[in-house]
Amino acid sequence: MLELVGVTSRYGPVTALHDVDLVAEAGRITAVLGANGAGKTTLLRTISGLHRADKGTIRFDGRDITRLSTDAMTRAGMSHVPEGRGVITELTVRENLRLGQLGRSRSGTAMSIDDVVDLFPVLGDRSAALAHTLSGGERQMLVIGRALLATPRMLLLDEPSLGLAPRIVTQIFGIVRQLVESQGLTVLLVEQNARSALSIADVGVVLNLGRVVAQDSAAVLSADEGLRHAYLGY
Numbered sequence: 001m002l003e004l005v006g007v008t009s010r011y012g013p014v015t016a017l018h019d020v021d022l023v024a025e026a027g028r029i030t031a032v033l034g035a036n037g038a039g040k041t042t043l044l045r046t047i048s049g050l051h052r053a054d055k056g057t058i059r060f061d062g063r064d065i066t067r068l069s070t071d072a073m074t075r076a077g078m079s080h081v082p083e084g085r086g087v088i089t090e091l092t093v094r095e096n097l098r099l100g101q102l103g104r105s106r107s108g109t110a111m112s113i114d115d116v117v118d119l120f121p122v123l124g125d126r127s128a129a130l131a132h133t134l135s136g137g138e139r140q141m142l143v144i145g146r147a148l149l150a151t152p153r154m155l156l157l158d159e160p161s162l163g164l165a166p167r168i169v170t171q172i173f174g175i176v177r178q179l180v181e182s183q184g185l186t187v188l189l190v191e192q193n194a195r196s197a198l199s200i201a202d203v204g205v206v207l208n209l210g211r212v213v214a215q216d217s218a219a220v221l222s223a224d225e226g227l228r229h230a231y232l233g234y
């Protein structure tokens with residue numbers, strides 16, 4: 001569904017991605033793993049059009065999207081959940097969710113706010129609460145829920161587990177897995193938390209200093225002790 005060929009992204013003199021080749025198959029979770037500074041966020045920003053690739057080609061469903069704007073990407077069915085859980089803190093949970101319905105794609109998961117509340121019941125319980133009163137886990141659920149309301153076919157998730165208790169991470173990752181199974185959603189999940197990410201991913205891609213150093217099934221990567229110690233931190 002998504003293919004990167006030879007993608008290089010720079011910030012002035014800093015090359016954050018070097019010649020990255022990557023494939024994310026439809027209906028699968030592809031985890032992109034790597035330490036802080038590996039280039040994970042740059043990868044997602046380059047895919048979703050927030051940052052321009054300096055070299056290479058990005059295809060979504062066979063279409064060259066390398067130079068597409070973020071709005072056009074959303075309409076094409078790609079929804080990016082940036083790191084940092086950006087919610088509009090002065091609005092209620094429900095109002096934040098409604099924002100997700102703006103600029104929907106033409107095809108995709110066609111979810112309603114009620115469907116999102118079924119997935120994340122706490123968002124229903126706290127529907128009238130101002131978003132600034134939410135816990136970190138609730139905020140993460142809200143940003144994922146909001147992204148789903150844009151009816152994506154593909155979801156880009158940037159470190160959803162950061163700073164959350166293991167129990168909450170398990171819960172959120174379980175729901176992401178369930179979405180993939182039930183809706184056929186395609187997910188590119190960027191994580192430093194390699195162990196948790198590999199537990200729900202089908203495929204893993206390991207980034208180190210902006211280069212892909214391994215790309216294989218999640219089972220093969222998890223079983224590779226040398227790789228785990230060298231790059232995955234466990």
Ligand SMILES: Nc1ncnc2c1ncn2[C@@H]1O[C@H](COP(=O)(O)OP(=O)(O)O)[C@@H](O)[C@H]1O
Nearest residue numbers: 011014016034035036037038039040041042043
């Ligand atoms: N806006 C920026 N300006 C300059 N350098 C940046 C910027 N954003 C990221 N970088 C650099 O690009 C590299 C990759 O960063 P990033 O994509 O944020 O990695 P990760 O998400 O894996 O932690 C790092 O060396 C980082 O310092």
Ligand SMILES: [Mg+2]
Nearest residue numbers: 040041083159
């Ligand atoms: Mg990052």
